[in-house]
Amino acid sequence: MAVLEPFLKQLKQSGSIMFSLLRPAYSNCRLCGRSMKPIVRAETYADASYARYQLPIIPELCESCNRSIAWIKDVRCLICGRAVHCDDCIRRVDAGFIWNRSAVRYDSVMRSWLANYKYQGQEHLEPLLIDMLEPMFKQMTTELISRLNIKVKPRRYKYMPDILTGFDQMKHHAAACWDIVTYVPISEERASERGFNQAQRLAAGLARRYGLPIASLLLRTRHTTRQSFKTRLERLRDTRMLFTAEPAAAALLTSIYTDKYSHASTFFTLEKQPLRVLLVDDIYTTGSTANSCAITLHACSGITLELYVLTWARS
Amino acid sequence: MxxxxxxxxxxxxxxxxxxxxxxxxxxxxxxxxxxxxxxxxxxxxxxxxxxxxxxxxxxxxxxxxxxxxxxxxxxxxxxxxxxxxxxxxxxxxxxxxxxxxxxxxxxxxxxxxxxxxxxxxxxxxxxxxxxxxxxxxxxxxxxxxxxxxxxxxxxxxxxxxxxxxxxxxxxxxxxxxxxxxxxxxxxxxxxxxxxxxxxxxxxxxxxxxxxxxxxxxxxxxxxxxxxxxALAAAALAAAGAMQGRALLHSEAHALLAAAGASRPGGASWNAVLQLAALLGRLRLRSAIAVVAEPRRWGVLAQALGRPRRRCRCKRCGSGEARMRRTPCAACGRMCAYCEACIGMGRARECSLLLLGGAAAPLRRSSPLPQETRLRRWGLSPAQLEAAGQALACIEAPSPMTTSSKQPSSPLTTTQSPFPYSPQLLSPSITRSPYSWSKHPSKQTQRVFMLWAVTGAGKTEMIFPLIESVLLRGGRALVATPRRDVVLELDPRIRKAFPGAGVVTLYGGSEQRWEQGEITLATTHQLLRFEGSFELVIIDELDAFPFHGDPVLHYAADKVCALHGAKVLLTATPPAELRRDARRGRLPYARVPVRYHGHPLPVPVILRIPAIKEVLHNAKLPAKLVKVVLQSVERGAQLFLFVQRIRHVDPLVRLLRTLHTGIIIEGTSSQDPQRGDKVQRFRRREIRLLVTTTILERGVTVPRSDVFILDADEKLFDDASLIQMAGRAGRSADDPHGKVYFCSPSRSRSQASAIRQIMMMNRTADKKGYLINSRKGIFKWRF
Incomplete structure (x- = not known):
């Protein structure tokens, strides 16, 4: 029997490999690791009623993880992107940015996901967070295009119908809508401790998917303790003069601006619009960080900017 | 960094x-x-x-x-x-x-x-x-x-x-x-x-x-x-506080701050640590090391194959498969980190791992003979015999101390505080979950398995072993997979060893950075140690998460000093260990009887439909109702084990329709009140508890009967069936609890569980450990 043991083992193994070929393709949930069927439509969920909320579905997550995402479906405060009524924005007088939009509410589940990524360093969650940022980015872009009446020049393909659908169309819209993507910087101490800047990673991921230009325009002047331990007033006081512009920022903005209008033909004088900048961060609490960044950016060059903020979570 | x-x-x-x-x-x-x-x-x-x-x-x-x-x-x-x-x-x-x-x-x-x-x-x-x-x-x-x-x-x-x-x-x-x-x-x-x-x-x-x-x-x-x-004094103190540890840079800072180490003249922690390293008390490594690529044979293969870098986590032993490379702001390169042990802080390629050196060798002799020391603890004859064997094994001279390589000069008779040289460490983790033999330390460490039935009094048996090591000036570690068990063990150990420093480690423990003679820890905490314990006791080694996690096995091997001993405690050893024991590769002792000297209750098989069907028909099978009512009348506490969390609540509702007049509750891992419910069950407020396998081990409720529903499903293997059956008859005043395997069919694991239980009873009978032994009553009932 002892002699046969390795052979039996081999047989068992090859048997299970054969068996796995017959099984439907299951994958593991990226977050909880449970095995799941790849489901992309909420209608096929065990609890089909989830479909009626018409929320985005992240295909890499299992049903229960998908259901625990606190999406912001209705934006109640058009300035700060809150899902509930907001008093802060009425008080605000010196907002440097036009809107903020956030993908999710910062509830306990979302908090733990972000903590796993940001503080524990589970960088395999990064694509997931970018996936979650995407629906809001699309919504924001579409909204902006319709509001500002931006003309999207459809690219013509020679042998293809003149219809662009889905992702391609979104790419064109995004390119027409955003001139540059930038992000909130972190201090050098924090960077060496954490190993990465979460805002930069989110921004870079988004920019890569939609082919948008990304640049680092800001620097953090001093190392502050973690924002999450502070009250509203402390944050507002603390974030004043926290950022400066990168030395090359002004030149970069100018060159983008001139590039944009250098192709304007002599026949049509293009109406010159301000540069639209998308500022990305992981979390929006009082808006003081975003505001401080925005003020710094406005001051750094003579070009008028329109700043929009996209954050992953709104607390 | x-x-x-x-x-x-x-x-x-x-x-x-x-x-x-x-x-x-x-x-x-x-x-x-x-x-x-x-x-x-x-x-x-x-x-x-x-x-x-x-x-x-x-x-x-x-x-x-x-x-x-x-x-x-x-x-x-x-x-x-x-x-x-x-x-x-x-x-x-x-x-x-x-x-x-x-x-x-x-x-x-x-x-x-x-x-x-x-x-x-x-x-x-x-x-x-x-x-x-x-x-x-x-x-x-x-x-x-x-x-x-x-x-x-x-x-x-x-x-x-x-x-x-x-x-x-x-x-x-x-x-x-x-x-x-x-x-x-x-x-x-x-x-x-x-x-x-x-x-x-x-x-x-x-x-x-x-x-x-x-x-x-x-x-x-x-x-x-x-x-x-001043700096040298600080460095020596820091090294003393970090002895036996394997810490990341930030953890080391936390430890030194907690230990109250000084930084003379505003020197940085780095300066203190560096000087300790120069004095040979600490060792500075990168947390993830590059392992030299084994030479490919064949000229063609060498020409075609790109050279590859193989990384290995120095803390948890994981290999290339668990590495993830990301751009790192701290070192400005693509830098690997280990995903396997990320819960204990992130180990990066550019992060510093400080090794605090291994424990000092033990004194050879203990002042008292073994028998005298064993007798102190009031053990039963069966416990005494097994503990004696274990004691003899761990006190036997280690292969290390008898080796001829030992230098003879009194000044150099000590061994290196860094036994794990990088060359030795590299091939440590293999695919087998029981890779005891693959670790380099295996050549010198002794391993002993204490195979004791459920309720045999394992904890009492480890006391003489711990005492032995303390007497020889060593340190002991008791590692268990679960935090609850650590907390339960803590007062008992403190009571048994009032003079010794006891440190209890688990996620969020207050004593995280302390040192003591006896350390109680969950298995994950072992990653923060290296070569620091002469005696490592691993409780419930077949339980989740220890079972089947190569990281924790590696950690258990690593924390044991080269000249140390490892004692494995289990009621249900996995098949590999059973085989090793049978073939004489693993010394072991069996305790076939409970401390009270009564035999283990043998499970009875009850043929009833699957629980899914029962719930669908909303009618409990008459056979089950009969035995449940019998147990209720007997005044017992009833455990009802089910496989699925979703079966718990419907079953509780169905059982309440019996109107037995007792309080019936259900619990599972997703129940926030489960601690409270278990307490009430212990206090006999709740009489019948429907539960999943979370209460499979480590729970002692006096006067209890056990019903295992769907016992034929594959989630219940023989080990977990034995463990669940072991909840019954644990106290001396009610040693004959009832155990029922309720299932529509007979499965191999049920048969195996019953066979193992009966085998233990027969062994106990043969050895004369049973209180009122009637030879031959334990016949095969299968």
């Missing part, structure tokens, strides 16, 4: 080191006043240590001062400064002559400090690369690798010692090694042109600074010496 690599010229030749605080290294090697200061401190500490060692005698409680002094004193005598090199252990054991040659200085623990010059990389490197470069240098050009004659010849050829002479080769060599380390690192990344570039060009670009000995400015000499004294 970043580090510098340098080559220093000592009396006996050149050595390569890595530093995180280059200024300290410069002073240590080249500044005479600084050296004087360090020598003063080390000598005075040694003197105190020797005196303390003399007093120590037969007393077994080791105080903190002594562990700083006496233990260290004995150990470090033969050890050269710093452990950045891989082959120092070999030298240590192989050549006693080395230390003799150094004469007086060796006795003081400081061998050759008067270095002439050093060559240091001018700009900091990513720590992983710096460590690898130093290793490469030692591999290629270290002492014994390049003949001293060659170097001497080069030196004499150009008497102006320095830049053009033989020793300037060192600068070139270190350049080469740095370039090679960088190339290796790049080769692991995606197709990269840098990997293909010849290293000579890259080597030329590495800036090297040549530093020669100089004296402090005249007025500052005394100040430098005083500063060195």
């Amino acid at each position: 970043k580090g510098w690599v340098y080559v220093v010229e000592e009396q006996r030749g050149l050595s390569a080191f890595v530093t995180i605080e280059p200024e300290i290294d410069r002073l240590f090697w080249l500044d005479a006043e600084f050296q004087m200061g360090i020598r003063t401190t080390v000598e005075s500490v040694n003197r105190i240590g020797r005196r303390a060692g003399a007093i120590e005698g037969g007393e077994w409680i080791r105080s903190d001062e002594k562990s700083v002094g006496a233990v260290k004193d004995a150990r470090k005598a033969g050890i050269r400064e710093n452990g950045a090199t891989g082959n120092e252990e070999v030298e240590l054991y192989g050549g006693g002559g080395k230390t003799e040659a150094n004469g007086e200085a060796a006795k003081n623990g400081i061998t050759e400090m008067n270095a002439g010059q050093l060559w240091m990389v001018d700009s900091p490197l990513a720590l992983g690369i710096a460590v690898r470069a130093a290793d490469l240098w030692e591999e290629r050009f270290g002492i014994g690798k390049v003949k001293a004659k060659e170097r001497a010849a080069g030196q004499s050829g150009d008497s102006a010692v320095g830049k053009q002479g033989g020793f300037s080769d060192a600068a070139n060599e270190i350049k080469q090694c740095v370039a090679l380390a960088i190339k290796e690192a790049d080769a692991g990344l995606e197709r990269n042109d840098a990997a293909a570039a010849p290293i000579t060009a890259a080597a030329a670009a590495v800036p090297i600074r040549h530093i020669q000995a100089d004296r402090s400015p005249r007025g500052a000499a005394a100040r430098t010496a005083r500063r060195a004294e």
Whole structure:
């Protein structure tokens, strides 16, 4: 029997490999690791009623993880992107940015996901967070295009119908809508401790998917303790003069601006619009960080900017 | 984090080191006043240590001062400064002559400090690369690798010692090694042109600074010496606090802050740690190390195969499969981190892992004979026999201490505090979950399995083992997979050993950074130790998460000192261990009877439909109702085990329709009130508890009966069936609890569980452990 043991083992193994070929393709949930069927439509969920909320579905997550995402479906405060009524924005007088939009509410589940990524360093969650940022980015872009009446020049393909659908169309819209993507910087101490800047990673991921230009325009002047331990007033006081512009920022903005209008033909004088900048961060609490960044950016060059903020979570 | 690599010229030749605080290294090697200061401190500490060692005698409680002094004193005598090199252990054991040659200085623990010059990389490197470069240098050009004659010849050829002479080769060599380390690192990344570039060009670009000995400015000499004294004292204290630990940089800071270590003159923690490393008390490594690529055979394969970098986590032993490479802001490279042990803080390629050195060897003799010591604990005959066997095994001389390699001089009889050299560590984790035999420590560690039935009183049996190690001046560790068990064990251990320091470690424990003679820990906490315990007891080794997690197995091997012993406690050993035991590869003792001397309740099989069907029909089977009502009448506490969480609530509702007049509740891992419900069940407020396998082990409820529903499903293997059956009849006043396996069909695991239980009963009967033994009543009922 002892002699046969390795052979039996081999047989068992090859048997299970054969068996796995017959099984439907299951994958593991990226977050909880449970095995799941790849489901992309909420209608096929065990609890089909989830479909009626018409929320985005992240295909890499299992049903229960998908259901625990606190999406912001209705934006109640058009300035700060809150899902509930907001008093802060009425008080605000010196907002440097036009809107903020956030993908999710910062509830306990979302908090733990972000903590796993940001503080524990589970960088395999990064694509997931970018996936979650995407629906809001699309919504924001579409909204902006319709509001500002931006003309999207459809690219013509020679042998293809003149219809662009889905992702391609979104790419064109995004390119027409955003001139540059930038992000909130972190201090050098924090960077060496954490190993990465979460805002930069989110921004870079988004920019890569939609082919948008990304640049680092800001620097953090001093190392502050973690924002999450502070009250509203402390944050507002603390974030004043926290950022400066990168030395090359002004030149970069100018060159983008001139590039944009250098192709304007002599026949049509293009109406010159301000540069639209998308500022990305992981979390929006009082808006003081975003505001401080925005003020710094406005001051750094003579070009008028329109700043929009996209954050992953709104607390 | 970043580090510098340098080559220093000592009396006996050149050595390569890595530093995180280059200024300290410069002073240590080249500044005479600084050296004087360090020598003063080390000598005075040694003197105190020797005196303390003399007093120590037969007393077994080791105080903190002594562990700083006496233990260290004995150990470090033969050890050269710093452990950045891989082959120092070999030298240590192989050549006693080395230390003799150094004469007086060796006795003081400081061998050759008067270095002439050093060559240091001018700009900091990513720590992983710096460590690898130093290793490469030692591999290629270290002492014994390049003949001293060659170097001497080069030196004499150009008497102006320095830049053009033989020793300037060192600068070139270190350049080469740095370039090679960088190339290796790049080769692991995606197709990269840098990997293909010849290293000579890259080597030329590495800036090297040549530093020669100089004296402090005249007025500052005394100040430098005083500063060195204070710094050395702080370094020794820090090393004492970190003994036996394997800590990341931030963890080390937390530990030192918690231990109240001082930083004289506003020195940084890095300076203190670096000096401790130079004094040979700490070892600085990168948390993830590059393992040398095994040579591919065949010219063609070599030509085609791209060189690959294999990383291994030094903390949890995980290999390339658990590595993830991301751009790192701390070192500015693509830098790997370990996903397997990320819950304990992230180990990166460029992050520092501080190894605090292993435990001191044990005294051989204990003052009392084994029998006397065993009798103290009031064990039952069965327990006494098994504990005696275990005790004999762990007190047997270790293969290490009897080896002929041991140097004979009293000053050098100690072993290295760093038994895990990088070469030894590399092939440690294999695919088998029971890789006991693969770890290098296996050659010297002893392993003993205590196979005791559920309710046999395992905890009492480990007391004499712990006592034995404490008597010999060692430290003991009890590791269990679950936090609840740690908390439950804590008061019992403290009561049994009132004089010893007990440290309880789990996620969020207050005692995280303390040291004690007895450590109770969840298995994950073991990652923060290395080679620090003479006795490692692993409780419930077949339970989740320990079972089947190679990381935790590696950790258990790693924390045990090379000359230590490992005791595995289990009621249901996995098949591999059972086989090893049967074939005589694993010494073991069986305790086939419970402490009260009654046999284990043998499960009865009850044929009822699957629970899914029962719930669908909303009607409990008459057979089940009958036995449940019998148990209720008997006044027992009823456990009902089900497989699925979703079955718990419907079953509770269905059972309530019986109107038995008792309180029925259900719980599962997703129940927030489960702790409360278990408490109420213990207090007999709840009489029937429907539960999933969460209460499978570690729960003792007196006077209980067990019903296992759907016992034929594959989630319940024989081990978990035995464990669940073991909840019944644990107390002496009701030893004959009932156990029912309720299922529509008979499965192999049920048969196996019943067979194993009956086998244990028969063994107990045969050995005469049962209280009222009637020979032959335990017949096969299957």
